[in-house]
Amino acid sequence: MATFRQNSFFQGTSETVIKTGLFFATLVAAFVVIVIFGFICYFALPIFHEEQISTVLSWSWKPVQGQFGIIPMAIGSICLGATSMCLAFPVGLGVCCCASGLAPKWFSSLILLVVRLMTSVPTVVYGFVSVFLLVPMVRGAFHHGTGFSWLAASITLSALVLPTVVLLIHTQFEQIDPGIRLTAAALGFKRVSQIVWVLIPASYQALFAAGILGFGRAVGDTIISLMLAGNAPQIPDSLLDSIRTLTAHIALVVSTEAGSSSYNSLFASGIILFGMSAAVNGTLRFIRLGARVSRDFNK
Amino acid sequence: MTKFIETAATFLSYACAILTVTTFVIFVGFLVSHGLTTINLSLFFGDVSPYDALFGNAPVWDGIWPAVVGTALLVFFSCILAVPLGISAGIFLAEYTVSRPIRSIIDFAIDLLAGMPSIIMGLFGFAMVLFLRKTFLPEANTCLLLSSVCIAFLVLPYLIRTTQTALVALPAAVRLTGIGLGFTKWQNILHVLIPLSSRGIMSGVILSIGRAAEDTAVILLTGVVANSGLPGAITDKFEALPFTIYYLAAEYRTPEELNRGFGAALVLLILTGTLFQAANWLHNRISGESR
Numbered sequence: 156m157a158t159f160r161q162n163s164f165f166q167g168t169s170e171t172v173i174k175t176g177l178f179f180a181t182l183v184a185a186f187v188v189i190v191i192f193g194f195i196c197y198f199a200l201p202i203f204h205e206e207q208i209s210t211v212l213s214w215s216w217k218p219v220q221g222q223f224g225i226i227p228m229a230i231g232s233i234c235l236g237a238t239s240m241c242l243a244f245p246v247g248l249g250v251c252c253c254a255s256g257l258a259p260k261w262f263s264s265l266i267l268l269v270v271r272l273m274t275s276v277p278t279v280v281y282g283f284v285s286v287f288l289l290v291p292m293v294r295g296a297f298h299h300g301t302g303f304s305w306l307a308a309s310i311t312l313s314a315l316v317l318p319t320v321v322l323l324i325h326t327q328f329e330q331i332d333p334g335i336r337l338t339a340a341a342l343g344f345k346r347v348s349q350i351v352w353v354l355i356p357a358s359y360q361a362l363f364a365a366g367i368l369g370f371g372r373a374v375g376d377t378i379i380s381l382m383l384a385g386n387a388p389q390i391p392d393s394l395l396d397s398i399r400t401l402t403a404h405i406a407l408v409v410s411t412e413a414g415s416s417s418y419n420s421l422f423a424s425g426i427i428l429f430g431m432s433a434a435v436n437g438t439l440r441f442i443r444l445g446a447r448v449s450r451d452f453n454k
Numbered sequence: 455m456t457k458f459i460e461t462a463a464t465f466l467s468y469a470c471a472i473l474t475v476t477t478f479v480i481f482v483g484f485l486v487s488h489g490l491t492t493i494n495l496s497l498f499f500g501d502v503s504p505y506d507a508l509f510g511n512a513p514v515w516d517g518i519w520p521a522v523v524g525t526a527l528l529v530f531f532s533c534i535l536a537v538p539l540g541i542s543a544g545i546f547l548a549e550y551t552v553s554r555p556i557r558s559i560i561d562f563a564i565d566l567l568a569g570m571p572s573i574i575m576g577l578f579g580f581a582m583v584l585f586l587r588k589t590f591l592p593e594a595n596t597c598l599l600l601s602s603v604c605i606a607f608l609v610l611p612y613l614i615r616t617t618q619t620a621l622v623a624l625p626a627a628v629r630l631t632g633i634g635l636g637f638t639k640w641q642n643i644l645h646v647l648i649p650l651s652s653r654g655i656m657s658g659v660i661l662s663i664g665r666a667a668e669d670t671a672v673i674l675l676t677g678v679v680a681n682s683g684l685p686g687a688i689t690d691k692f693e694a695l696p697f698t699i700y701y702l703a704a705e706y707r708t709p710e711e712l713n714r715g716f717g718a719a720l721v722l723l724i725l726t727g728t729l730f731q732a733a734n735w736l737h738n739r740i741s742g743e744s745r
Contacts, residue, residue, distance in 0.1 A: 173640045174550055180542035184614060185563035187607050188570065191578045198581050249470025257467050266471045269478050275730030276723060277668035279696040280485070283719045286703045288484050314477065347460045375571030377671035378696075382703060402573045402671070409580055409675050418584075425577045429570070436569045440562070 192429060199422035216388035216420075223420045227388045229427055231398040234391060235308055235384065236374040243313035243373075244366055247320030248355075254321075255328045255354065256346050267325070274318040282382035285311040290383065299395045303385035306394040311379050316369040323368060327361030328354060364442050371435035375428065377402035401428055482723075488713075489720030497717040498522065513683045516710075518718045520683050524598075524692040527685065528673070529666045531602035532609065537659060540610050544617025544655075549643055568611035576675030579604040583676075596677035599688045604672045609662035616661065616737075620654025621647055657736035664729035668722065670696040680705075695722045 213224030250270065254263040289310060294302030332354060339349040355362070377400075380386075385397025386407060399407075401424040408421045499507045500517035507514050514520055547560070579600050586594035624647060632642035648655070678697040685692040695718055702715030 170638055170640050174546075177542050177546035177550065178552070180539050181546045181560060184539060184543040184567075184610055185560045187610065188563045188567040191570070191574065191607070194578055194581045194585065195574070198584065245466075246470040246474060249467040250474055252463065252467040253471040257464055258471065262471070266475060269475050271734060272727065272731075273478060275664065275727045276481075277670075277696060277726050279668070279670045279699045280719045280723050281481075283699050283703045283715060284481055284485050287488075288481075314481075317474065345460075347464050348456075351460055351463050371569060375569075375573070377571070377573040377674075378700060382700065402571060405573050405577055406671065406674055409576075421577070422581070425574060428574055432569050432571055432574070433566060436562075436566050440565070 195422055195425045195429060198418070199426050202419050202423055212423075214390075223417055225401070225404065225420045225424055225427075227390055228399050228401045228404040228424060230390055231380075231384070231388075232374050232400040232402070232428075232431075234398060235305060235312065235380055235400055236370050238305065238309040238394070239312040239316060239373040240366060240370050242309060243316045243320055243369055246313070247317050247365065247369075248324060248362070250317075250321050251324040251328055252350050252355075254325060255332060255350060257350060270318050270321045273314070274322075276315075278315060278376060278378045279382075281311050281315055282379050285379075285383055293395070297395055300397065301385065303383055303397055304395045305384060305391050305398045308380050308384035308398075309394070311383055312373050312376060315376060315379060316372045319372055320365045320369045323365040324358070324361055327358045331357055360442055360445065364439055367435055367438050367442075371432060374400075374431055375402065377406055381406050485716065485720055485723065489716040492713045492717035493720060497714060497721075510684065515681070515683075516714075518695065518698055518714060518721070521693040521695045521698040521718065522721075523684055524678070524694045525667050525696075527598060527692065528601055528605060528694060529663050531598065531688070532605035532666050533659070533663065535602060536606035536610050536613055536662060539606075540613025540658070540662075541617050541655060543610075544614045544658075545621065545643060545648075547614065548618045548621035549639070549647070564611050564614055567607070568615070570608075571671075572608055572669050573671040573675070575604045575608050576672040578607075579672070579676035595689075596675070596691065597689045598677060598685050598692045601673045601676040601678065601692070602688075604676050605666045605669060608669060608672060609665050612662050612665060613658050616658025617651075617655050620651035620658070623654070624650055653736045653739055657733040660729050660733040660736070664726045664733065667729070668696055668726050670700055673697055674700075695725075 212226060213222060214226050215222045215224045216227060250266055254266050256263070258266070285307060289307050290302040292302075293304060293307045294300070335349065335353050335357065339353050344353070380398075380400040381403040384400065384403065386399045386403055387397040388399045388404070389396070391398045405421055405424050405428075408417050495504055496517065498504070498514075498517050498519045500514050500519075502512045502514050502517070506512040507517075507519050543564075551557075552560075579596070583594050583596055583600065628646065628650060629642075632646040633639075637645065673694055674697065677691050678694050679691045680693070680697070680701050682691045682693055699715055699719050699722060702711055702718065706712045706715060
C-alpha cells in the first residue's frame, strides 16, 4: 500500500512536470514569431531617427549616390503579387469547377493529382526550369529586353500559388456540395448550373480567402522573383520590364555585402513584409470568424 | 444569356484544367529530358571515385555530393531542433487547456509564423549574426548551425499543426477508454493517443523534412556558399542542393555545369516529390480511417 501511495504521489508530480514542460514548449514556439519581430524592429530602429525615414521611403535606389529608397521594391512586390493572382485565381477556380463535377470522374482525379504533385515542386526548381524554358520564350515572342521580366516571373509565380488556391476552394466545395447537390438537382438544375449559380456564390468566403492567401504566398516568395524578374529597382512601365521585389531586394542586399549603410533599407523591407504577412493572416482570421458566425446564424 | 454564361463557364473550366495539366507535363518533361541523362555517378562525385568521396578521402569539386551532404546535415540538425519542440507543442495544444486569451494569442502567433515569408526567417538569422557581433561574440558569422535554427523555425508550425490535427481527429471512444481503465492523462496520451496518431505525426515530420530540403531563401541569407566542400564543423559554411541549382542557373560557365544544374534540379524534384507524396499518403490514410 505504501508503495502504491508513493507511486501515485510521483505520478501526480510527473503529470504536473510534463504539463509544464509541454506548455513551455508551446510558449517557446509562440515566442519565436515575437522574437523575430523584435529583432527586425530593433535593427530597423535607426530608420526612425533623424531624416533617415525620408531616405528609405523615397523613390530611388542608387546606393552609390546615397539614395536608399525602397518604394520601387514595395510597388514591385504588389504588382507581381497582383498579376500572379490575376492568372492563378481564375485558372484555380476553373480547375475547381472541373474537379467538382463538370468533368468526368477520371479527368477530375487527374487534375487533382497534378495539383497535388505541383505542391511538391521546390520553388528553386520552378525558377531553374523557367530560366531555360520560359524566359527564352518570352524573349522570342516579344523581341523586347532579355526576357527576365515581370511577365516571366508572374507566370511562374502563378504556377507556384495555384495549388494553394485550388486546394482551399476545392475543400470548401467538397464541404458544402453534398447539401446543395440534392436540392439543386431536385429543382432541375444541371451540374453546370448548380456550380455557376449555387456552389460558387455560396462559397464566396472561401474564394476571398483563397485570393488573400495566394496573394500572401506570391508576395512572400523570394527565389522566383530573384531568378526571373530581372531585379532592376524601377517602377515598371510594361509587363516586359524588369522589376525588383522586396524579398529579392533583401536577398540582393545581403549577398552583395553593400555595406551597413544599406542595412536600413534591408530591415525596412523586412518590416513591410512582416506587416503584409500579418495583415494577410489577420484578414484570414477575420474571414474565418465571419464564416463561423454566418454558419451559426443559418442554423 | 444564362445558357451562354453556362456554356462559357464549362468551356473556360475545361480550358483552365487542360492548361494546368499541359503546363505541368511540359515542365516535368523539359526537366526530365534535360536532366535524366545527366543522372549518374559523375553528377554526384565528379572525377573522384565514390569510395573516396563517401569516406572523405578526396574532396569533390565538380559534383553535387557536397551539396547533397550539406542538405542532409541541414535537414538533420533542423529536425533535431524542431521535431521535439513541435510535437510537444502540438500535444499540448490538442490535449491540454489554458485560459482563453492565452490560447488565442498562442494560436495567432503560430498562424503568423506559418504564414511568414521564408526570407524573413533568413533576415532574422542575419540580424542575429549582426547582434552577436555587436555584443558578446565578435567573430560570429553565418554558418550551418544558424541555417539549421532558422529552418527549424520555418518548419515548426507544420509540425505543431499536423500533430495537433492528428490527435484531435481521434474518436472520443479511444480517448475515454484509457482514462476509464485508470490511466492518468499523460499515460493515456503516451501509450494510447500518440501511438494511434503516429501516422499523422509522421506525415508532419516528413513534410517538414521536405520543406527543410527545398527552401532556398533562408539559407541564402544564413551561410550557404557555392564552393565550400563538406563542412568540417557545425560553425562552417556549407553547400546545399537548392542553392547549387539557384547558383548554376545564373553562373554556369560550361555546358557541363549547366547539365549539372539540370541533374541537381531533377534530383531535388524527385526527393521532395517522394517526401511530399509520402506525407500525403500517410495523411490520407488517417483521415480515411477516422471516417
